[in-house]
């Protein structure tokens with residue numbers, strides 16, 4: 478149950494990026510996380526982490542700059558370490574993003590998800606995200622744009 482987990486969603490400290498890299502999927506490289514952190518510091522993205530019982534186990538980012546839809550916050554780079562999935566932590570990260578969108582006076586959250594990413598699509602549909610138009614090619618992958626009014 479989500480309520481029995483001690484999850485904190487917050488901005489990371491710089492010295493937590495290496496711990497995050499160690500816990501995430503092997504395909505998420507430390508260089509990528511360092512790049513996200515640089516973008517966070519420059520204000521191009523807002524990077525959040527999920528802390529579970531003192532351990533940094535997942536992340537999500539938002540931006541109002543890339544792929545902008547009017548009055549919409551872009552959610553990107555949602556990732557949980559394999560050991561920490563199916564425990565409601567992805568849901569908790571999404572709830573925080575939606576809360577932040579509402580707080581900023583935005584009307585929706587939008588995202589891209591690979592057409593083969595069944596886990597991601599299930600998570601987003603469960604939270605009320607709907608597909609927009611047809612899938613499009615994004616950096617070599619076919620992806621849906623999904624959006625939810627908040």
Ligand SMILES: CC(C)(COP(=O)(O)OP(=O)(O)OC[C@H]1O[C@@H](n2cnc3c(N)ncnc32)[C@H](O)[C@@H]1OP(=O)(O)O)[C@@H](O)C(=O)NCCC(=O)NCCS
Nearest residue numbers: 555556557562563564565566567568589590596597599600
């Ligand atoms: C997709 C991802 C973020 C989900 O995070 P999570 O913490 O495991 O998700 P939650 O525990 O909050 O799951 C909420 C719901 O999403 C759906 N879901 C999540 N993982 C699923 C899976 N592997 N298969 C089917 N449905 C899944 C279920 O409906 C689930 O509810 P339930 O557990 O009550 O059945 C996680 O699997 C992940 O990090 N995957 C690799 C990176 C990725 O694909 N990110 C998304 C890029 S767009």
